[in-house]
Amino acid sequence: MPPRINIPPVTRILLIVLGLQSVLSAAIRYRQWTAHSEIVIPYLNLIPQLSLIYPWTFISTTLVESNIFTATIACLTLYNGGRYLERAWSSREFAKFLLVASLIPNTLCFATMILFFTFTRNERWTLMTIAGTIPLQVSFLVAFSQLVPAHTVTLFRGIISLRVPRFPLLYIGVVTLLCLTPMLTSASFFLAIFGFLTSWTYLRFYKPVFPDLDSSQSSSLRGDASDTFAFAEFFPGPVRPFVASLSTQIFNVLVAMRLCTPFNPADFSANSSRGDSNTYMHRGAPGSARAEAERRRALALKALDQRLHAATAGVASRPQSAPPPPAVHPPAPSATGPTVQTQPQVNTQKTMTAQGGGLLGETNYNPDGDRISD
Template identity: 30%
Template sequence: MRRYLPVARQHFLAALAGTSVVVKSLSAAVLLLYLLSFGLDTAYGLGVTPGYLLPPNFWVWTLLTQGLVEERAWGLAASLATLGAAGRLLEPLWGALELLVFFAVVNVSVGLLGALAYFLTYVASFHLAYLFAVRIHGGLGFLGGVLVALKQTMGDSTVLKVPQVRMKAVPMLLLLLLALLRLAALVESNVLASYGFGLLSSWVYLRFYQRHSRGRGDMSDHFAFATFFPEILQPVVGLVANLVHGILVKVKVCRKTVKRYDVGAPSSITISLPGTDPQDAERRRQLALKALNERLKRVEDQSAWPSMEDDEEEAGAKADSPLLPDPGTAGKGAGQESSLITFQDAPSQL
């Protein structure tokens, strides 16, 4: 295990080399708080404790710091890898400031939703442990957010070839894995809660609120909530999601999807959905080009290797063809044919 640490350290430093000061600062903060956790209870002072977040305590600063607190080595590795992946894959598309906003939105949402969930659990069970013994912290919430963002930008890319797993299926597969580990009592409940609320909050932000050149959000079909589930469940999930969205629109939490018609366009009527990202069109264009190149390659491979049946038919045709005619005979035939043509072409006499 130790011999792989220098290699991992080298790859991590190479990944951070091309990132901005935002990613480097967040990574340094995670590493520093991990080192401090050996002597201090950082999860108590900087993680979200549901009972202390509620009045009269109001430890609201923990909403911003809980995503930086790690107490285990595997959590530290996951957080640093997530920040490195976000810096390499998302920061070039969004910019450093938008990545920082996304990090803050996801972590604050994870803290609020997690505290609310544990408070409701306390109301149902009256166990004070759900209010004061639970610590919500770590980078799993942001990991869920990054996976959702990667599903949005590169969902059709292949992560594993055997078995074939695409990027769009990774968020729910990891959620299923964490749920199974929780049922086996191998992970704590706050791990599953952080990741699950990270998925939900990041999708809501990217779907409805993220600002970009085309407006807000991403209302494309490939990023609908039902696409996170298997195809057999998508109709049911889509129906429930539409009902929830309709309720949220009525209470003015989400915006209603509105189509805009540009009647003054020079060529024809242009229909656009607010929030549609040009990256979606670019992604579809790349997929079409890839499919076309593969089809052309197959056609070239087939034309480069003629079949044996064609060779046999060509040889048989040459064998069955008659011999060349005698030159003298050919000349006579040509002369007769020419005289006949001359006779037919002569003018008729009356």
């Protein structure tokens, strides 16, 4: 009997809706196709000029793909990324993340198309179809950058090795190149940009913290104040200082406008008290306190192992005093063996020295050594 594929409920619904809507869109296009007209479906996809009377399209358009290539990538992304994130966050938090990562980018892209039409008076902007899972795909990459920022993905047998936070910008670059081909429209570029900004903003400032029973974190905490999830960490090293300075200035303006709330200093002190003032624990990652406990346990075992090695080496290097001469006693008539003084002595020091090297073994812990291989 083949093994049963366990798919969480929200991810299962996403895959079903994506398949049904994409097949429906393909069937409508096939029946209405002509060589001299471009087919639009305003009640299924978001069309700025036609879809205002169909408000549900601001959400439904995210789960519609127009060709088999993008539909395949969307299914793989939702299946793998959805299962991971839904199990890490819970179905409710995952559904809220999907709603934010689809509704806000679609709305912002809609407003951008209207703005371009206002300045150019080109009706092509208002008839452009806004559809596809691009905002969800880039949002998944941002979420992975928060959960596993130190992981490295190695491709093509070590030829390419990239940390997870590098993938969102790499994905945006690929989408930009595909927008120059008939495969994707210009709206896909804006969906990728707005999806990246929206998902990072939500995870950074607004997402409730996953409760960790092994830590003393407050259940009312929101966002992720860690340095590893700063906006500049998504960019290469040479431009990172400039991006960090610019993002700080923008954040200060938003705080002054009361659009963003600055982090409480307690958020940083709670994490920096763990021993590293420059690296903060991920508040949104489940089990982070447990990982910290395992790291400390490994370091304690290694220190104990080193002390035992030093102690046994010191005992072995001490000069041994000459044993006293054995006392001579006349043998008793009933004695059948040697006296106690003439019994062979066990060299316990030699035994400890020989076993000291393998007493606990070598304990190693390398938190930056996690790698993901294809």
